[in-house]
Amino acid sequence: RRASVVFAETITMLYEDVARIVEAHQPLVETYYGPGHIFPLLKKLQQECDRQAEAITNQFTNKRDFYAKIKSIQQISSSKSSTANLERIDPRTLDVLLGEIVLMNSRTELYFRFLKNQVVADMEVLPDENKPEDMQKFLEKLITDSGLSRKMQEIIGSYIIMEEFYMRETVNKAINFDTFEGDDDEAVTSSMVDDVFFIIKKSLRRVITSASVDGACAMMNHAR
Secondary structure: HHHHHHHHHHHHHHHHHHHHHHHHHHHHHHHOOOOOHHHHHHHHHHHHHHHHHHHHHHHHHHHOOOOHHHHHHHHHHHHOHHHHHHOOOHHHHHHHHHHHHHHHHHHHHHHHHHHHHHHHHHHHOOOOOHHEEEEEEEHHHHHHHOOOHHHHHHHHHHHHHHHHOOOOHHHHHHHHOOOOEEOOOOOEOHHHHHHHHHHHHHHHHHHHHHHHHHHHHHHHHHHH
16 A cells, blocks of 8 residues: 555655754744744755655656656547557556545645745744745745746646546446446436446545645536
């Protein structure tokens, strides 16, 4: 089970290490430099976090054949006669990969929230006249311009393509394997409706768990 989310667990440990460093050094920064100086520390730490996260996400995309899967899915989606290629991508394999991506992104969003909370808490103790007006903007820029943020945006963009493919293929399978219940003198019911609702609910619940607003909106549109 843990092998299927090893990269999500690894990047989580990176975030936890950064959080421990911040929490350990925040009192020292406040003691020797005063409140309102945690941002430079976070900026330096984020640069190192970007480097480490890049190594982890690169391993993730390589070991999981991430880009090869995306390329195959895009080829299948753009071709009407792609049965051979279609058989090479098992939705069950995608199911595991999608779960790991969701876990990685949700942990990343939690980490970014931690950074924001640290800066906000550091600024709250400052007198109003000493609070920098642009600090929130600088913090948002630090996060959105970070290599980590850009990489996760790229992965989530590909995740949407994979999730849509997974949902479409599993729905098609549910339709193909549809069974009917009921005798001739009874109302006939189909198992397809329950299966389709289950698949759509699973995909939507998964993307919501990712904590990606853009991803959730995109999947809502695909599920309509």
